[in-house]
Amino acid sequence: MVDLRKVMFAAVLMALAVVAIQGDSEESNTPSSTSPLERAVWCRTRNNTYLALGATYMQSVCTMCTCTKSRAIRCSRLQCMPTYCVDGSAPTRQSGQCCTQCAYYQSFANQTTCVSNGITYPHGVLLKSVENKMNCWCQMGNIECRSYGFGIMQTLDMLSDTASIYIVVMIIMIILVVGLLLCCSCTLFSYYYYQRYQQTMQQQYNEYVNSAGWQPMDDGEQNAADMSAEEKRIEAEKFQ
Numbered sequence: 001m002v003d004l005r006k007v008m009f010a011a012v013l014m015a016l017a018v019v020a021i022q023g024d025s026e027e028s029n030t031p032s033s034t035s036p037l038e039r040a041v042w043c044r045t046r047n048n049t050y051l052a053l054g055a056t057y058m059q060s061v062c063t064m065c066t067c068t069k070s071r072a073i074r075c076s077r078l079q080c081m082p083t084y085c086v087d088g089s090a091p092t093r094q095s096g097q098c099c100t101q102c103a104y105y106q107s108f109a110n111q112t113t114c115v116s117n118g119i120t121y122p123h124g125v126l127l128k129s130v131e132n133k134m135n136c137w138c139q140m141g142n143i144e145c146r147s148y149g150f151g152i153m154q155t156l157d158m159l160s161d162t163a164s165i166y167i168v169v170m171i172i173m174i175i176l177v178v179g180l181l182l183c184c185s186c187t188l189f190s191y192y193y194y195q196r197y198q199q200t201m202q203q204q205y206n207e208y209v210n211s212a213g214w215q216p217m218d219d220g221e222q223n224a225a226d227m228s229a230e231e232k233r234i235e236a237e238k239f240q
Contacts, residue, residue, distance in 0.1 A: 044069035062098035074223060085145070114138035 041050035051057070051067040059065050065075040080099035085091055091100035114121045136145040171213040 011101065043071055043073050061096060102144065112141060114141060114143050116143060 039053045042053040043051040043055075045051065051073070053067055053069070056064055056066045059075055061080045062080075063075050064078060065073050068074050078098050085102035089102060091102050093100045136143055138144075
């Protein structure tokens with residue numbers, strides 16, 4: 001039990017040390033303490049090219065990469081929302097595009113305004129929101145409707161490197177605390193049942209002694225028993 005507590009204490013100290021070291025490294029690498037020239041060549045790609053801090057580029061049609069503060073290039077896949085076309089047609093994925101779009105998008109691609117109920121809307125204006133979590137807006141002359149939401153994976157993608165380190169440390173500490181509580185609970189449980197077992201055995205022993213009628217001899221009875229044994233020995237010597 002003592003060894004387990006020492007191991008848990010050492011693990012907590014190591015986790016706190018990792019957080020402190022990570023915090024120092026982040027503070028030393030903050031953009032405010034570096035020159036503009038260094039920030040311009042902050043990250044290095046696999047083909048030995050350099051990116052500025054915060055620069056983004058498309059690795060593929062659906063993968064976007066960003067140069068982070070830790071000088072690492074983080075790539076994430078673009079999340080496409082379900083597309084709903086106002087004319088009832090099925091959305092399709094065009095060549096060179098990641099997400100599906102309505103079929104009438106190409107026909108009216110040159111237009112920059114949308115007309116709905118006789119009202120003209122410029123590009124990018126939100127037209128309406130419906131109850132089933134869908135938004136409709138003007139998209140290059142077309143009215144696009146898509147569902148919106150905020151999932152867990154999108155939340156994780158928004159976290160920085162430092163935040164993810166803190167989350168990992170918090171999870172480790174929670175696991176250690178839960179393990180320590182379980183260990184203490186098991187110890188108390190074992191101690192309780194050990195005491196109860198000892199009490200039960202003592203009660204059974206007392207019941208056995210009382211039912212057998214055995215009583216411990218006092219000093220007088222003990223001396224009488226010793227005298228009887230001595231007399232028997234003397235009589236045996238006389239007959240020899």
